[in-house]
Amino acid sequence: MLSGAGRGGSGGCFVRRRGSFALPRLAAAACSVAALAGGGVADAAAAEIVRLPALRDATLIESSTGAFANGAGAVLFAGRTSQPRDARRRALLAFDVAAALPPRVVVTSATLTLALSPSNPDPVEMHLHRVLADWGEGASAASGGSGAPAALGDATWLHTFYADAFWADPGGDFAVPASAAATVGEAGVYRWNATPELIADVQAWLDTPSQDFGWILIGDESAPSTAKRFYSREHTDASAQPMLEVEYAAPCELLAPDHGARAICHAYCEALDCDAGAPNGAQRACDRLARGFARRSGGAPPPCERAGAAADRGD
Numbered sequence: 001m002l003s004g005a006g007r008g009g010s011g012g013c014f015v016r017r018r019g020s021f022a023l024p025r026l027a028a029a030a031c032s033v034a035a036l037a038g039g040g041v042a043d044a045a046a047a048e049i050v051r052l053p054a055l056r057d058a059t060l061i062e063s064s065t066g067a068f069a070n071g072a073g074a075v076l077f078a079g080r081t082s083q084p085r086d087a088r089r090r091a092l093l094a095f096d097v098a099a100a101l102p103p104r105v106v107v108t109s110a111t112l113t114l115a116l117s118p119s120n121p122d123p124v125e126m127h128l129h130r131v132l133a134d135w136g137e138g139a140s141a142a143s144g145g146s147g148a149p150a151a152l153g154d155a156t157w158l159h160t161f162y163a164d165a166f167w168a169d170p171g172g173d174f175a176v177p178a179s180a181a182a183t184v185g186e187a188g189v190y191r192w193n194a195t196p197e198l199i200a201d202v203q204a205w206l207d208t209p210s211q212d213f214g215w216i217l218i219g220d221e222s223a224p225s226t227a228k229r230f231y232s233r234e235h236t237d238a239s240a241q242p243m244l245e246v247e248y249a250a251p252c253e254l255l256a257p258d259h260g261a262r263a264i265c266h267a268y269c270e271a272l273d274c275d276a277g278a279p280n281g282a283q284r285a286c287d288r289l290a291r292g293f294a295r296r297s298g299g300a301p302p303p304c305e306r307a308g309a310a311a312d313r314g315d
Helices: 030-035 196-207 260-271 283-296 303-313
Strands: 014-016 048-053 056-061 068-070 075-080 088-094 106-116 124-130 159-161 180-184 188-192 215-218 228-231 243-249
Touching: 056 075, 068 075, 075 124, 075 215, 106 196, 106 228, 180 188, 260 283, 260 303
Parallel strands: none
Antiparallel strands: 014 048, 048 243, 056 068, 056 088, 075 088, 075 228, 088 215, 106 188, 106 243, 124 180, 124 215
């Protein structure tokens, strides 16, 4: 099985550090920053990796009354059971990205890993969608797909928080199209690998923590007996619990290494901290560096300045 962390937020994270930096938050995607220097990408030596355990997870149990849930169970279900009615199941997962990553970095990769317990072995494509509303993980617990009576604060098919807060649409509010997909078959470990959409989701949660509602996992709901059963964060084996691996880098490190803009970026954003209210260097020196960066990037300001402007606009 996977080596993982226990329950909780950033306190359970594993971080492999290859450097240190402190730059203002960048709201743009990593590829946009790299393109300013001619399409360069982050060096392997500049990247850092953090592994986040799930902060909360739950299964939505289809029900016309919202009476059933599975917030604290050791397994998550997604797909359709063999029941003749109310057979759909969807899994919710959320990770505390802002607590685990430095606030001024660019997400360059993200991978979700789930462990499938013995269940229906037929291959099914399962999709991750970004959730658009906050939801709760209550005390309801069940080992089977039928769920348990909903408890206070549970997410249910109708409720974001049982018993008086509701989804706009039954079955959860989520973005379309999906952020990532993976084909799931027999029991084992499965990964939803990095896509531009998946990376953008994690970057957005870092930049705007108040909108970090995680993903909903949706399987094949077109036919009966397609449901898959994954281990949740409550499972006793920590290595089987959901895990999100995120790779990130400082904005300057995303500039091409053989391009003069990177050195200027480090001087402007880090050494002199020119974007700060009280820079470490003279304003004249900062202005000179800004002009030098603009000449090498087609007129764009250093990435730390772009990040500050984006934050002021609420991007």
